[in-house]
Amino acid sequence: MDAFQDQFAIRVRDLVVGFGRQTVLDHLSLDVRRGEILGLVGASGGGKSVLMRTIIGLIPRRSGTIEVMGQPAGGHGRGAATAWGILFQQGALFSSLTVRQNVQFPLRENLVLSQELMDEIAIAKLEMVGLRAEDADKYPAELSGGMTKRVALARALALDPPILFLDEPTSGLDPIAAGEFDALIKTLQKTLELTVFMVTHDLASLTTVCDRVAALADGKIVAIGPMRELLQSEHPWVRAYFHGKRSQMLQHEMR
């Protein structure tokens, strides 16, 4: 891998993805730099989740190339599960498993470890996301929304992946819990040198934790850069998104 390739965690070129007659992603290109938190915004139904799911190989592409950590996507073989951790929008913990068993699930699926070592890893991951060892024996139904997201995050980090995919991580959280979760993501990115790819509508997250923001419209990335640059974008959809009435109100309150 050369030094140039080494700068990027994810490289997407000319990606086309569709379902039947519908084209969702239309020759989309995007680079995610190693170690950055990239926020992705776009209209509802615009293809943000489809892009994320295509990168991780859950949706087939019609054409285009995807590289993850310098390797063509799909060529990871057994290593794929350790290349990324994923936090889906619904958090989706297994309701019949305890917190400890949920966090251990990827370990069981991918590695052969003693129960003792798995227990140690589970507690370490829970502490990393701000939970206590006592929480390990709880069931998902006993957790608050914020705790559920933290357990899902601990599970996403179980295999020490270099890349973390987050699909609307603060949705459903109150503003305090959302702010705490954002701060946690930032701390983890710094301490673990993670690359984070985050789909979000949360203007506070975009402003406070994302190093860069990419805007998806008409199946393409139409603007990308630090939030202050996106706010200057002349693209009609980007202007409407950030300078519409609701956004203006929020930005005013954030000043």
Ligand SMILES: Nc1ncnc2c1ncn2[C@@H]1O[C@H](COP(=O)(O)OP(=O)(O)OP(=O)(O)O)[C@@H](O)[C@H]1O
């Ligand atoms: N498995 C699928 N089969 C058929 N169509 C799909 C499938 N997955 C997504 N789509 C379609 O692709 C388009 C993009 O959906 P996607 O979920 O990526 O939007 P999104 O930008 O994530 O929206 P939101 O912000 O509302 O979550 C939608 O029209 C959706 O109906």
